[in-house]
Every structure is written in structure tokens, then in C-alpha cells.
Amino acid sequence: MSQFSFSVLAKDGAARTGVIRTPRGEIRTPAFMPVGTAGTVKAMLPGTVHDLGADIVLGNTYHLMLRPGAERVARLGGLHKFMNWPHPILTDSGGYQVMSLSQLRKLDEQGVTFQSHIDGASHLLTPERSIEVQLLLGSDIIMVLDECTPFPASFEQAEKSMQLSMRWAARSKTAFAGAQAAEKGHALFGIVQGGVYPELRQRSVRALCDIGFHGYAVGGLAVGEGQENMLATLDVTVPHLPAEQPRYLMGVGKPSDIVGAVLRGIDMFDCVLPTRSGRTGQAFTSEGVLNMRNACHAEDLRPLDARLECSASRDYSRAYIHHLVKSKEILASMLLTWHNLAYYQNLMQRIRAAIQNGDLSDLAKNFRSESVD
Amino acid sequence: MSQFSFSVLAKDGAARTGVIRTPRGEIRTPAFMPVGTAGTVKAMLPGTVHDLGADIVLGNTYHLMLRPGAERVARLGGLHKFMNWPHPILTDSGGYQVMSLSQLRKLDEQGVTFQSHIDGASHLLTPERSIEVQLLLGSDIIMVLDECTPFPASFEQAEKSMQLSMRWAARSKTAFAGAQAAEKGHALFGIVQGGVYPELRQRSVRALCDIGFHGYAVGGLAVGEGQENMLATLDVTVPHLPAEQPRYLMGVGKPSDIVGAVLRGIDMFDCVLPTRSGRTGQAFTSEGVLNMRNACHAEDLRPLDARLECSASRDYSRAYIHHLVKSKEILASMLLTWHNLAYYQNLMQRIRAAIQNGDLSDLAKNFRSESVD
Numbered sequence A, B: 001m002s003q004f005s006f007s008v009l010a011k012d013g014a015a016r017t018g019v020i021r022t023p024r025g026e027i028r029t030p031a032f033m034p035v036g037t038a039g040t041v042k043a044m045l046p047g048t049v050h051d052l053g054a055d056i057v058l059g060n061t062y063h064l065m066l067r068p069g070a071e072r073v074a075r076l077g078g079l080h081k082f083m084n085w086p087h088p089i090l091t092d093s094g095g096y097q098v099m100s101l102s103q104l105r106k107l108d109e110q111g112v113t114f115q116s117h118i119d120g121a122s123h124l125l126t127p128e129r130s131i132e133v134q135l136l137l138g139s140d141i142i143m144v145l146d147e148c149t150p151f152p153a154s155f156e157q158a159e160k161s162m163q164l165s166m167r168w169a170a171r172s173k174t175a176f177a178g179a180q181a182a183e184k185g186h187a188l189f190g191i192v193q194g195g196v197y198p199e200l201r202q203r204s205v206r207a208l209c210d211i212g213f214h215g216y217a218v219g220g221l222a223v224g225e226g227q228e229n230m231l232a233t234l235d236v237t238v239p240h241l242p243a244e245q246p247r248y249l250m251g252v253g254k255p256s257d258i259v260g261a262v263l264r265g266i267d268m269f270d271c272v273l274p275t276r277s278g279r280t281g282q283a284f285t286s287e288g289v290l291n292m293r294n295a296c297h298a299e300d301l302r303p304l305d306a307r308l309e310c311s312a313s314r315d316y317s318r319a320y321i322h323h324l325v326k327s328k329e330i331l332a333s334m335l336l337t338w339h340n341l342a343y344y345q346n347l348m349q350r351i352r353a354a355i356q357n358g359d360l361s362d363l364a365k366n367f368r369s370e371s372v373d
Helices: A046-051 A061-066 A070-075 A095-101 A127-137 A155-178 A198-211 A226-240 A255-263 A273-279 A318-326 A330-357 A360-370 B046-051 B061-066 B070-075 B095-101 B127-137 B155-178 B198-211 B226-240 B255-263 B273-279 B318-326 B330-357 B360-370
Strands: A005-012 A015-022 A025-029 A031-033 A057-059 A089-091 A103-107 A112-115 A122-125 A141-143 A187-192 A215-218 A247-249 A268-270 A282-285 A288-291 B005-012 B015-022 B025-029 B031-034 B057-059 B089-091 B103-107 B112-115 B122-125 B141-143 B187-192 B215-218 B247-249 B268-271 B282-285 B288-291
Touching: A005 A330, A015 A330, A025 A031, A025 A330, A031 A330, A061 A070, A061 A095, A061 A122, A061 A127, A070 A127, A089 A127, A095 A103, A095 A112, A122 A127, A127 A141, A127 A155, A155 A187, A155 A198, A187 A198, A198 A215, A198 A226, A215 A226, A226 A255, A255 A330, A255 A360, A273 A282, A273 A330, A282 A330, A318 A330, A330 A360, A330 B330, B005 B330, B015 B330, B025 B031, B025 B330, B031 B057, B031 B330, B061 B070, B061 B095, B061 B122, B061 B127, B070 B127, B089 B127, B095 B103, B095 B112, B122 B127, B127 B141, B127 B155, B155 B187, B155 B198, B187 B198, B198 B215, B198 B226, B215 B226, B226 B255, B255 B330, B255 B360, B273 B282, B273 B330, B282 B330, B318 B330, B330 B360
Parallel strands: A031 A268, A057 A089, A089 A141, A141 A187, A187 A215, A215 A247, A247 A268, B031 B268, B057 B089, B089 B141, B141 B187, B187 B215, B215 B247, B247 B268
Antiparallel strands: A005 A015, A015 A025, A103 A112, A112 A122, A282 A288, B005 B015, B015 B025, B103 B112, B112 B122, B282 B288
16 A cells, blocks of 8 residues: 555646645645755755755756765665655656766667766666666655657657657556555656657556556656747646646746646646756846846845745845855855745745635736746 | 953963953854855855854955955945844954965055956055955954065064064054044954064064054964964963953964964964865864765764764764765755864863863863864
């Protein structure tokens, strides 16, 4: 019997708000998962990440399997203990980063062989090994290994790629079941592929539902297709996903992407944007994205956003943050990452409240006018 | 009437513990001042620095006058407001960094002309301008501009350099008095020079006492002369300093340097060692300095130092910190700086308690055996 469950508490059109229950705690949805690539949400203390309202973070299997290594993390008591984050963790399969970061990749039916970007060592990632690694890490929500179909791709390319991902999804489920992972409290999510082709997306959904997962992710988006194509793909995909299980849009996105996807029934998101932007001097605010390197902030005594209940957003002037960015101070990355995550978590809180109140369309309308992202 | 005062509360041999009172708060002595070069104690939130027990931080006039500029800091409400640190701040004169960081320096009787290491712009730093800049920053404890005599220096070189510093000290006092800075709550410290020559040190003390300052610093040490020469110079200098005013050993030092200097009657310290070492993977512990890059820590589940009441010291394993250092994660700098400052502030707390209890010699004896720094 799985210890993983999802309850929808309220709906507003296609959007829903609810709670995912895991042995390590509850996840309020729609949820934004900060990315903790190498066992740390960069420039953040884990306690601060949780205080902002993040119920779950994402870990990258590719990075962790290469350094410090999954077996080592297991010997040290698992990823939660390692990174001092006792709350839920979702791990990706490693496939996306293998294709984007490693060298000398060779993908075939078995899996993908690649060289580490750290030390050049050769590795083989198969659906079975990805499940094994994620279980060694102790992940609460495990993703199947898939091939992220590039954009653009022809129908034939997207079809072939999607079919491979579906065969890998079946092997992943077998490996997960063989490890009795559900009984140990882990959950497994399948990933819909199929590019921007409605027919392929729907065939992929059917293939995954036949296998059966605890949740369903939409993959292969936010890879250059643009917001319009992304939302159009959700329009033809999400309605076919099971209503009673969580839906996760991988690697998304800008605040307006998130609002658009929630309107279409997505429950979970992850994206490096708030954290990575924080390290390059960008601040998400209700006025849009501010480039804190810009000289216009040099004598601006206003805080980043006094509306947010976050010290980084309220207790430091834009002038000071501009100075820190110009001076390449670590505190610039710390304060901007903290603020950006506060902005994102506040957005998720507003979205959840709006769905509860049945006025998500008002939030979306106001959001489009307030944001210039 | 000055709003600055110093009370000795207890003595133990030449060592003393007391409190410096400033309009912005009290400073418990012996005090260690974390270095906040460019308006930030690198990789630390100001609230965390204060929570560790730091009553005062040091700001670098050289860096701040070049970026963001003293006039700009003044327009923004002063350095305390700028960096969100409402407690006392000591600023150096800028002279030391001009000589160590800038290019095309020309030093003469008037002052020192130099080119900014940031943009190459030409600047003139005089004793008067240094006071003006420190007042624009709003510093609580202002240092006179001096020439830090290099080591080694001949008697004649050290004498000539010391005499210039004494003339500059007199000009600094005149500028400080002309600005009615004492009445506004600021304090001015003179700086003893004279290299390793007892006669020169004592002549420097007499010259400074004739001018009259709120406190007296010992400068020109920790510049390569070694601990033995440094402590020997304190032995022939500190006994001549006024007993009723605070004594500050600039740029020092290792934990054992601090213990040795406190035994000789020093009240205040500043040093980049705990913060800079934190950014290069070093941890100060009761076992000595640990290099966290070392593979021996890779599976060590012990925290850095469970004795310290500091989350960075207790809540993360050495294995995790080793991983963060190897992965060049910002969190490595954050946790190691935090821990190192906790170690230093805990040392100062133990020193103050030992003086109060009259057992500083025990602490010093145990300290030599526990520390391998």
C-alpha cells in the first residue's frame, strides 16, 4: 500500500488546489519546487527555503550521482540528512542533464552512455540504474528516465523519441516495483513526451496510464518552443491526464508561465529561474524583472518589495543590492536568491488562495498587467 | 563632551575585560571585529553576525570611498543604514589598502596619491580627507591615516615612517576636532608605529598621547614579522599606553595571536582570517584548522564543532561541507564563514569570562595545547 496520496481541496475551472501527502510531509499544490541541484539550493540555507513556504525541493540525479555519488549519499544516511532538509524531495531521472551537460553521449535502447563533465569518467544511465540511484538518494518522488525530445523535431522524430521514452517508462515501473519502493514510501511519476504534436501527447498519456504511476509529468516543454506553444500543448495534454493524481510541468518557468499552466490544471513546477537569476543580479518584483546591475538603482532607497514577508525583500535598499551586485559580493547572490524564492512562493500562495476563493481568473488578469517578465 | 567611554570591569595580570560605550551600543572587550570590507561581512547576513556575539564590525575606507563612494553612502543615510547594521562600526583610514591594493602610488608629506584598482581613476588620500570620508560613512570609531611601516625596515626607515605617521596623526586630530566629531558621537583612535624597535614604539606612544585620542591602536604588526616579534613588540609597547583607554591590535590574527595579545593587555582585534579562510575551505576548530577540501572528510558524519551554539557548526556534517567545497557551492562559503566567526566569537567570550574569573593563564595554557593553528 502506497503512503503517497493526493487530495484536491478546491477547483476553479481546470485549476485545482490540494495537498500531496508523503511520509516526509505534505506538499501544498500548486507547488513550486526550488532546485537544489547538487544537494543545495544555491546560496540558501535549507531552513530559510522552508520558511519561505517551499514544502519540497528538487535534486538533480545527474549531479549527485557524479558527485558525491549515490552510494556515498546512501552510506551517509540519504540526501535528506546530507543536505539538512527533512522535508520531501523530488529527484529528476538524470536524463535531461546527461543530454545537456555531459560529453560523448551515446543513446540506444538500453540507455545512455556518457562521460562525466567533472572528471571525464564513463557512466551508463539506464532506466533501471536511474531508479536505483534515486532510491539510494532516498528521494520521495522519483521520475522515470526519458528522452527529452528536442524542439524543433519532426513528427517522426518526436514519435520515435516518445516511443522510446514509453518503453523506458515501463522498465522504470518494473524496477521501482521490484524494489518494493512504493511500500517504502516512495512515489514514481511518469513523463508525457510527444513534442508539440497533440496526437503523440495523447498516445503518450495513454501509454503511461496503462503502466500506472503516482503522478504524471509533462516533459519536453520549456525547451525553446515559446509560451504559446507550451500552453497550447498543455491544452491538448492535461485534459487527458487522470484527475485524481498530481500533474507536474517540468522545468517551468517564468511567473506568467506558471499562472498559465495552473489555469490549465498543472499542480507542480520546478525551475532554476528564481535561483539562477538571483546569482546574475535579477530580481522578480510586481514591477517586473529588475536588473540590479543597472545604474538607475544606485541611489534608490526603496526595498525590492516591501509587500513580501521576507527580510531580503524588505530590509535592504535597492541601492545596497546594486552595490553588492557591482562588487560581486556573495551577499548579492544570497539576498537576490532569497527574495526571488520569496516572490515565487508568495505567487504560489496567492494562486492557492485564489483557487480556493474561485477568483483565479482575476489573479491571472491582474498578473498579466503587473508583470513584464 | 564625548559620548564615547571605556570601563575596565576586571583585570587578570595585564589582561582586562570591559565595555566600550558608544551612541550606537556597547562593545564587550576583548572584542573581535569581523571585517566587512565593502559594506558586507562576506557571505554573512548582518543579523547573523550580530547573533554570533559581534558587537562591532570593521569597514574598509579604501574600498568604500572607491565604490559606492563616501558621498553616495552619506546621501543614502550612512554606512549603518546602507548595510543594515545598526550597531557600532570602526573604519580604518584607507592607508593600508592604498599601499597594498592600488597602483601608481605616490606618498609624500601631504598624503598619498593613487589609482583605483577598480577603474584606474586617480585619488588623493590625505589625513584630512580620510577623516572626512570616515565621517561621511558615519563611522563610530575613526582611525587616523598612517603609513604602515613594512617589515623588515631599518631603524632609520622605521623612524622616518613613524615620524610621518605622527605628523599625520596630529593633522587627523585637528580635522576631527574641526568637524566637532566627538560632540557628534564619533571617536578617534591614534596608531602606534615604529616597526620592531622598542625606542621608536615608545616615542610613537608619547607623540600620540601628547595629541590625545579616544583609543590607541598598535599598527605595523602582522605584516610578516612572525608571532614572536609581534608579541615582543607588544611587550615593549602596551605597558606605555594609557590604562584607561581601549587598545586595538590591527589586523590580528590567528586564535593564538589573539590569546597572546590579550595576555599583554590588548582589548580589540580585527582580522580577515575567519572570513577569508571560510571562503577557501578552512575551518577553525578546537582540533586545529581543518582543510575541508581534504578527502579524509568525505564520509565524516561529525559536525564541525558540536560545542558551538551555531547552526553551521552543528547541523551539517563534515562530509556535506566537504562536498560543498569540492562543488564550489556558495553555501560552502556561507557555512564555513559562519562557523569560523562563531569559533572566534566563542573564543572572545571564553577569554572575557576567563579574565573575569582570573584564570586566563589556564585558558592560554589549554589553548596552546588544543590549537595547532
